[in-house]
Amino acid sequence: MSDDPRGIGPVTIELNHTLAGLLAKLCVELDTEDATGVMSRALGLLEMVQRTKRSGGRLCFINERGEVADVVF
Numbered sequence: 001m002s003d004d005p006r007g008i009g010p011v012t013i014e015l016n017h018t019l020a021g022l023l024a025k026l027c028v029e030l031d032t033e034d035a036t037g038v039m040s041r042a043l044g045l046l047e048m049v050q051r052t053k054r055s056g057g058r059l060c061f062i063n064e065r066g067e068v069a070d071v072v073f
Helices: 017-029 035-054
Strands: 060-062 068-070
């Protein structure tokens, strides 16, 4: 992976077989070829969980039956 501490240029990321397969599966499920967008959304969710956790809160998903599941990493 290349480092760009200023965040102004592209960064190359090497994915192992498992991560590449998961990314491909998510792209198919989301009907997109924008793998970078999928990774951005996933990392955004992780950042939201961490930010919420730091402030003493919890991030949860609620399904259609009203069941709650905490998002943990």
